[in-house]
Amino acid sequence: MSVKGGYFFRILEVDLTSGTSSVRSFDDEFALKYIGGRGFGARILADHLKARKNIDPLGPENILIIAPGPLTGVYLPASGKNSFITVSPATGIYGDSSIGGVFGVELRQAGYDAVVLKGRAPILSALSIQDDRVKVLPVPKASGTTALQGESLVRETIGDEDMKIACIGPAGENTVVYACVNTDWSRNAGRIGIGAVMGSKNLKAVAVRGSKDLPVHDLAGLMEVSREGYDFLRSQELFKFWQDQGLMSVVDYANKMGILPTRNFQATVYDKADRMNGYVMEDRYKIGDSACFGCSMSCGNVCLVKEGKYRGTVTEGPEYESAAMLGSNLGSSNFSYILKANALCDELGVDTISTGSIVGAVIEGQEKGYLTAEDLDGALIGWGDEDAILSLINKIAMREGVGDTLAGGAKAIIKRWPDMARVTNHVKGLEQSAYDARAAISMALGFGTSDIGAHHTRAWTVATELENGTGWGLEEKADFVIYHQTVRPLFDMLGVCRLPWIELGFPEEYYQRFYRAVTGVDLTIEGLFERSSHIYDLTRAINVRLGISRKDDYPSQRSFEDPVPSGPTAGKVIDREEYEKILGMYYEKRGWDQDGKPALTL
Amino acid sequence: MHLTVIPERCSGCKVCELACSVGRENANNPKKSRMRVMVLYPHPVIRMPIVCKQCGVPKCGEGCPTNAIYKENGVVRLDQEKCISCNQCLTSCPFGAMFLHEDIEHPFKCDLCSGDPLCVQACPKEALKFHPKHILGQAHRLSAARSYAKMSKVEYMDDGQKKTLRYAKITKGGRDER
Numbered sequence: 001m002s003v004k005g006g007y008f009f010r011i012l013e014v015d016l017t018s019g020t021s022s023v024r025s026f027d028d029e030f031a032l033k034y035i036g037g038r039g040f041g042a043r044i045l046a047d048h049l050k051a052r053k054n055i056d057p058l059g060p061e062n063i064l065i066i067a068p069g070p071l072t073g074v075y076l077p078a079s080g081k082n083s084f085i086t087v088s089p090a091t092g093i094y095g096d097s098s099i100g101g102v103f104g105v106e107l108r109q110a111g112y113d114a115v116v117l118k119g120r121a122p123i124l125s126a127l128s129i130q131d132d133r134v135k136v137l138p139v140p141k142a143s144g145t146t147a148l149q150g151e152s153l154v155r156e157t158i159g160d161e162d163m164k165i166a167c168i169g170p171a172g173e174n175t176v177v178y179a180c181v182n183t184d185w186s187r188n189a190g191r192i193g194i195g196a197v198m199g200s201k202n203l204k205a206v207a208v209r210g211s212k213d214l215p216v217h218d219l220a221g222l223m224e225v226s227r228e229g230y231d232f233l234r235s236q237e238l239f240k241f242w243q244d245q246g247l248m249s250v251v252d253y254a255n256k257m258g259i260l261p262t263r264n265f266q267a268t269v270y271d272k273a274d275r276m277n278g279y280v281m282e283d284r285y286k287i288g289d290s291a292c293f294g295c296s297m298s299c300g301n302v303c304l305v306k307e308g309k310y311r312g313t314v315t316e317g318p319e320y321e322s323a324a325m326l327g328s329n330l331g332s333s334n335f336s337y338i339l340k341a342n343a344l345c346d347e348l349g350v351d352t353i354s355t356g357s358i359v360g361a362v363i364e365g366q367e368k369g370y371l372t373a374e375d376l377d378g379a380l381i382g383w384g385d386e387d388a389i390l391s392l393i394n395k396i397a398m399r400e401g402v403g404d405t406l407a408g409g410a411k412a413i414i415k416r417w418p419d420m421a422r423v424t425n426h427v428k429g430l431e432q433s434a435y436d437a438r439a440a441i442s443m444a445l446g447f448g449t450s451d452i453g454a455h456h457t458r459a460w461t462v463a464t465e466l467e468n469g470t471g472w473g474l475e476e477k478a479d480f481v482i483y484h485q486t487v488r489p490l491f492d493m494l495g496v497c498r499l500p501w502i503e504l505g506f507p508e509e510y511y512q513r514f515y516r517a518v519t520g521v522d523l524t525i526e527g528l529f530e531r532s533s534h535i536y537d538l539t540r541a542i543n544v545r546l547g548i549s550r551k552d553d554y555p556s557q558r559s560f561e562d563p564v565p566s567g568p569t570a571g572k573v574i575d576r577e578e579y580e581k582i583l584g585m586y587y588e589k590r591g592w593d594q595d596g597k598p599a600l601t602l
Numbered sequence: 603m604h605l606t607v608i609p610e611r612c613s614g615c616k617v618c619e620l621a622c623s624v625g626r627e628n629a630n631n632p633k634k635s636r637m638r639v640m641v642l643y644p645h646p647v648i649r650m651p652i653v654c655k656q657c658g659v660p661k662c663g664e665g666c667p668t669n670a671i672y673k674e675n676g677v678v679r680l681d682q683e684k685c686i687s688c689n690q691c692l693t694s695c696p697f698g699a700m701f702l703h704e705d706i707e708h709p710f711k712c713d714l715c716s717g718d719p720l721c722v723q724a725c726p727k728e729a730l731k732f733h734p735k736h737i738l739g740q741a742h743r744l745s746a747a748r749s750y751a752k753m754s755k756v757e758y759m760d761d762g763q764k765k766t767l768r769y770a771k772i773t774k775g776g777r778d779e780r
Contacts, residue, residue: 075620075630102616109633148644185643211703213629223624234726243613243727288647289727291615296726298613302647314644 003028004520005217006070007036011044012112012134014127016201017060017119019136026113032521035531036069038096039493040114041085042538045094046602049087049545057089057193058175058200060120066166066206067114068104069495073214073293076226076514077233077506078497080105080293087546088192088452089200090177090354090409091429094542095192095452098492099166100292101184106164109210121202124173126154128163129208142204144170146347147182154205163207169349171397172199176407178354178431179397182346186300186316187292190351192430192452193409215518222517229510230296236504239297243289245278246299250320252277257466258569259436261329263383264360265425265558268436269567272333276323280335290316292497299499303339310336315343318352324434325356330363331383337390344390348397353455357431358406359392361413361424370419377401425556427454428548432556439569440465442477444555445582446484451539454556457492459484460502466569474578478585490532537600540592550596553583603676604735605712605719607651611729614641614649621724625715627706634703636712637721651730653721654678654699654712662691662700662711677713685709 009031014021034043044065055061065085072079082104088095107115110131117127121136124143128135139157142150147169155163165183172179172195179195180188198204216222233239241249254260255273262270274280281301290300305313318326318338326341327333345352363381365371373380377395381388395403405416410426425432430453437443439462446459456462459481469477487508491498494515500506512525540548554560555574563573584594592598616639619632627634637653660678663671670684671691680691685708691700692709700711712719714732722730753768 073630075617075624105632109631184641211631211633211705213631213634213705216630219624219628219630230726288610288649289613290649291613293616294620295613295615296617298615298727300613304647314647316643 001028001032001521003031005215006515006519007031007113007215008108008111008212010112011040012115012129014115014117014134014136015119016117016121016125016127016136016203019121019125021134021136023112031070031519033531034535035493035528036072036113037067037081037083037098037493037495038085038489039531039535040067041065041083041096042094042535042542044114044116045085045087046538046542049542050602054546055087057087057092058196060118060201062087062197062200064117064194064197064201065114066107066117068108069493070113070518071514072495073105073108074216074514074518075222075294076496077229077500078292078295078297079495080295081492081495081497082107083492083495084181084189084194086192086194086197088177088430089175089196090193090411091453093428093452093546093548094539095194096492097180097189097191097194097452099181099183099187099189100295100497101164101187102293103164103166103183103208104495105293106208106210108214109212110208111210111212115206117201117203120200124202124204126157126205126207127203128158129206129210130160130163131210131212139204143173146170147349148185148347150204151182154207158207160209162209164209165205165207167205168195168198168203169347169397171349171407172196173204174397174399174407175199176350176397176399177409177412178351178358179349180351182349186346188346188351190353191455195349217520218517222514225510225513225517229506229514233296233500233504233506238504242503243298244282246297246301247320248278248281248301248318248323251323253463254320254324254435256568257463258439258564258567259462259466261324261360261434261436263331264329264357264364264423265432265436265556266364266562267566268438268564268569270328270333273328275333276327276335276338285335285339287314295497297500297504305336305339308336310340313340313343315339315346317346318342321434322352322356325353325360326389329356329360329434330389332386332389334384334386337386340386341390341393344393348393350393350397353433354409354431355393355396357425358396358409358413359389361410361420362392362406364423365417365420368419368423370417370423375402375417422557422561425454425558427555428452428552430454435460435462436564436569437462437555438559438564438574439572440469441474441574441578441582442469442481444559444574444579445478445481445586447555448553448579448583449481449485449586451536451543457498458488460488474582474585478582478589481586482589485536486529486533489535490528493532493535534600537590537598540596540598541600541602544597545602548596550583550587550594553596554579603714603717604656604733604738605653605714605722606731606733606738607653608729608731609648609650611727612639612649612651613727613729614639615726617724617726618651618721618730621720625720634706636701636710637699638701651721652697652699654695655697656712656714662695665690665694678711679713680708680711682708
């Protein structure tokens with residue numbers, strides 16, 4: 001099988017220590033096996049780790065890979081995705097996070113299938129890529145700037161308005177382990193601390209502008225499938241509603257189902273959810289739509305606070321995760337404050353999910369007596385105490401006072417205050433995203449076995465289990481988790497968004513047709529799933545190499561200990577024996593041993 | 603006919619750029635498109651496709667040393683025979699609606715796709731419209747009339763539903779308020 005399109009066959013390697021760069025090639029076999037995005041990232045990272053026993057995620061020996069996929073930027077629905085891959089400073093293991101927007105498209109148009117960043121720049125710098133012109137520029141003036149200020153400054157320094165820029169805020173420079181990297185105003189590769197890795201490399205920003213045609217094997221054939229695809233999406237009943245509310249529509253849904261994180265995941269139903277839902281956003285705050293590249297669904301909402309103390313706050317967002325983690329999870333339904341907190345996190349460059357989770361743990365920990373006023377620099381903080389929350393977020397980003405410990409994430413918090421393990425909801429050191437899993441063991445398994453920690457992107461099974469899974473046995477649930485962990489990472493390999501599939505029922509077969517038109521490779525969808533399944537084994541092999549085993553594959557302590565207090569999921573809690581059983585089944589189905597070790601090695 | 607841009611509806615998805623570059627240059631390359639979606643934030647917040655307005659007095663042609671820019675049937679065109687690629691038109695156009703790409707010999711611009719613009723067909727937000735010229739301004743005229751502040755109103759029942767009819771009352775002896 002030979003590859004006829006989809007790739008430039010060029011990987012840019014930049015040594016930040018010396019400021020030099022080079023381009024290396026790869027062969028058809030590599031393209032076929034790893035496809036792109038997180039597939040390329042995992043392979044490159046595995047190769048890098050082969051010769052090492054251990055790695056300091058924030059040391060110059062760590063590498064950061066930026067990888068769009070072969071479909072990124074191609075004329076088909078929602079093709080704007082790009083992945084960042086590295087060893088996470090939050091978890092110490094494999095990590096990736098993806099963004100939409102247009103950044104990945106520019107990178108591809110500059111003629112690269114991936115960029116590998118190594119070493120550490122001597123002073124704060126920006127990487128500038130304009131097609132073949134690659135430069136590492138010192139930008140000492142950008143020190144301490146917000147992500148947006150940094151972006152403007154870098155754009156001015158380079159003198160090219162077209163540059164698309166991925167930039168970190170002060171939190172990244174201060175290596176907060178859940179610092180993110182920001183592009184296109186408010187799109188963040190939020191999770192696992194990509195921003196901290198950039199900060200540790202003295203890399204403030206990556207700026208890209210490309211002019212090349214994307215290699216598409218059969219453009220006419222592609223256009224036929226694409227037109228059909230766009231028509232399919234437009235004809236869906238929820239299409240217009242999705243354009244209007246995007247992910248904010250999930251607030252009502254999660255509350256109705258009893259899975260909305262409320263006061264640090266203590267409760268799963270929030271009595272004031274209707275004050276912070278998609279309708280409130282749409283009616284009182286929304287001033288514009290925003291879409292990633294090539295996407296007709298435009299789920300982004302530009303929101304402005306028009307009155308009150310946060311008047312003038314404007315941002316693209318919040319999305320469901322941010323609204324839930326900074327809103328109900330912290331005991332506030334004030335949408336103006338939620339927007340403010342979201343914008344603040346974006347400016348400082350911290351992940352809204354981890355930040356909301358950690359601030360929630362602090363409030364509950366203090367309530368339960370695990371933390372004293374002294375621990376918190378004398379400043380007590382209550383549910384919905386907006387000023388105190390915003391101030392704590394600032395302290396985290398700046399590593400001031402208690403913020404210095406909190407900036408180290410779940411692991412650092414539990415290390416300093418062991419009791420906090422009971423209220424810090426995380427897996428492998430990554431804080432749990434905004435779905436309570438106690439009523440759906442498949443979701444708990446999804447969090448437990450996600451290769452980056454407690455994030456829902458790999459397996460968002462909670463809705464299906466609660467709606468349709470009443471008759472399911474553990475076997476079906478384990479299968480369903482593996483199915484999700486196979487389909488969803490494929491999107492990150494191809495460089496497209498999963499939302500058309502999960503939200504509007506866009507059939508999987510389209511991706512096989514897109515892939516064939518672009519690359520000329522005729523694979524069945526099952527063939528593509530084999531590739532993504534292989535990557536799941538590979539990221540597991542990386543994690544095993546970095547110390548992960550069965551002991552790390554459990555959901556948060558709360559999932560086993562505290563039954564849901566009220567609402568439709570009242571009384572639900574994960575049964576430990578049952579979890580052991582489903583975990584064992586899961587390993588067996590994956591072909592891993594009972595300690596979670598795959599046959600595959602690096 | 604006129605290609606109208608409605609920035610309030612634009613999401614910045616760039617599907618128009620894709621449709622243009624694939625349809626006109628047979629290339630999946632937004633940089634070869636005859637339009638460019640500008641996305642500005644946070645001050646001001648705007649998403650706006652920039653595309654030729656087919657001006658009555660094409661400023662792009664004013665500095666052209668070879669008179670290569672001309673107007674034909676309402677479309678401003680570039681005569682490639684005459685063009686010397688000095689790129690003067692790039693900066694002469696007050697909207698920046700003339701484009702360059704290193705693979706393409708001459709500057710290029712929108713020519714309304716022989717009367718059925720691909721970008722308009724592809725836009726998922728109806729932010730691009732292709733209208734007869736007399737449509738321009740209609741929406742504003744309509745909304746100015748509809749929102750006239752001093753209208754009287756009458757409430758009435760229609761099929762069990764309460765409705766309101768608004769009207770501007772004609773006064774005797776001409777208009778008494780200015």
